[in-house]
Amino acid sequence: MNDAYGTNDYSFDAFLEQRKKIDFYDDDIHLQKVVAHYAGTDAERLHAQLGGFSKVLSTRWVALAERISRVEVRPSVQHFDAFGHRIDRIVRPFEMVELEQEVFREGLFSSTIDPLESYAKRLLLNELGDVGLNCPIACTDGLVTLLRSYAADDSPELVRILKHASDGIGGEFAIGAQFMSERQGGSDIPANVLEAVPDGRVYRLYGNKFFCSVTHADYAVVTARISGTSQISLFVVPTWLPGDKEKERRNGHVVNRLKVKLGTCELPTAEIDYHGAVAYPVGDQGKGVSIAVAMVLTKSRLDIGGASAAYVLRAHREAQLYANFRTVFGKKIAEYPLAARQLRDLRLVAERTAAGAFDVFHLYQSASAKEGDETSRRLFQFRELVLMQKITAAEDAVDAIRKAISLFGGHGMMEDFSCLPRLLRDAMVSEQWEGPKNLLLTQIYRDLHRVSSWYPATQFVFDILQGLEEGKIHSYARRLETLLAEPLTGATTDHLLDVAEEFELLCMGMFRARQELARARVEG
Template identity: 55%
Template structure:
């Protein structure tokens, strides 16, 4: 009996496809289809809700579909940034070559004017949280750095250097529809977060300075302006400077402002973002802020905003992970049942969803405190504010640090769990954005102070303020609304830990104390997030 052509065509053919899942995923609106996020917005925006809600509803489809598609294209290895050091005529240009899609995405994201005085802070906050859901994408790190640059220029106006006001207008409000981009270059080869160890030299040149030396981790190396820390010649104090990438008229000629980009680094995540090593050979730099307080200025303003933004990013990452894992769990059938119908998978999906909601709630609550505290940046622990204000500023300072270390740590765990819901497809880069976002959150965990450094900082901060802010009062003020027994437990634990050798010489006792301190901070901050979640729900 012979086979017909029809038999030949159909034999062995598998008709299974993912079209339904892909269609449902692409039709999702990351705001209108996220009821919890809308509830959070409603709670915190109050009388502004209707206006902001409408703005976000109009914004969300763009980021959910178009910007997400651009970010996916930018993520392919063959289009990652690379250096072109010379043009055809042997001129040193140090051009960072990036795909057109990332430039289009950058123009659209920055074109929103997210830090403009015309945009209400909560509208900017929610738009940024949604934008973070595309992953870093080559745009959200520069966006965060630009925020720090703007805050720095806002806080320290200097009419003697008119260029600073021009830079502020160009980055904050835009000129002729164009917004310029900021970066922060602080790390040197001998120490990342150890800014006092900086040796980059700033040589006076009239009212301005010239920079000489090397910076070793320079993300957003393509930026128009950068915040750079350096030591003025003959001084041991770190100062802060604004450095233009090009002087007027030189951008078109690709003639950089007295520096060279040695190479672009190859890193685990945020691969679409050019992170470079830079050699300064007399770059013109504008001083900003008190010359002997560069560390306080850089950390108190620029790094604080970056750390705050990382918490917002983690909330966005987790919301997306939860949404897509749940969608796939409802689509995929294994051994005759949907993935979500298995108890192990269902418990994992619930855990991911709860973490996403808790992290989002905490990010909203911290940002609300940030907005309510006037001039909340760079006050220092021993500022001149009244005692109660100093306490609130201190609470904000520690919450920003706690959120940064806890949200990034849990973010990596949540992304890994979400990937596992997809099984083998979870690690396929073209199937899901989650592997890329997982790598981004791991990078965020290291940027702006890794976990051990910030755990040390929190511990030292609490010791420094003990004479005017007791550990028990601090716990009570952070955990308002928590049962008295829980507050008493955390207070007793903190009192005890502050007497232990957490920062002492290495021994069995000090290592045990350090481990308990790590666990304590995680548990304490999650309790704060639970309070924030209960307030929304």
């Protein structure tokens, strides 16, 4: 009998070798152009910084991410130690802890790092997917932003937490989280019933939070209702009080269970019961919702825009590499016009989404640089563009990754063959986190009505689409004025269902036009 009978010597080795050589930044000419455009005179220094960062990211951290994403090492909770003590230890693979420590030691939120450098590095990190890392980074971003505004000398605990999260203490960098969702509604923060009871300079928390991602974090930003009032306030809650982390003695709370989620599966997300946890108040009493939205949620939505861009950049790169390698019916996949069109579309979506993400981040950095009425208008533009980006980029990322997967054929379904199935699930989570589409569209509609006396919708459209053909701007502006005249927050009718669909398409269309303008500026 011939031992070679039925053998198949087809090999993916050439594809794997090419994939190993990819550098996320150095091999992405468009991303380099985007960074250079917004860096200005700092472009050369920033280019060198991102090049060195990407070399580690594209080799060591990619390998760690692949090991972290295995199903058998997903997080679990150990409620008790061997001696009956309640510890609620979040068990994670060693590779996860290692990756987390290495990345946080980069000082991404240090007071000395340039904000654009931090943003660009965080966007690159999202090309790994979430892998239990990038949600903690986004949440820490929100914590640091909050405390830079509200930590003061009369609150030494908050000052120390800020230092721990931004510049580190003794070489250790703290991780932040944000716990706002309760059983009665995730985005409906005003409906929170978690109770905050005054206790001298601090508060004690009693009740339940239902969806708490980054359960292993050192500190959480938590919304709660002041006891005996209707006021929602904001607090920073240490997971462990000083000296208790080593003893695994949690600060007045227990972890009920970890959630089983569609995506971000490497990230521990829990239900938590508070039984008198010490909480430090942040900002004015009763202003918790407005502060959380303005600082914490806005930064998270901004980060989702960057993450969505990263997902599409990675998806296009992976699909292009495979299509250039794989031969089907005598030709490379990339040589078939129908497949080539998909690859072209993926590239264009990746480029405009990346350029748009940096464009919105630049607006965030510059929004308060103007004076007088211009300041209010710039801040409003940023607020609405963040919402539009969150809706549009998150949806486009899901569609783009799905299209990239199709170019792999059956291999696209295999999670140990490609990162794309994992990125798809993570991208679908991004569509829901920090507000689903219908909620954010409603907010845009209400915002435009709220400011109409001093910032007409027509002017808003002209301002955010400067550079677009004037006829197209007029068309967008007329359609928006017409739709705003409809009672979209009123009773549901068949007519309003059609209006709602048109409003959604208009908002997303305007933001995609803004992305294309950003891409055109970058490409020259």
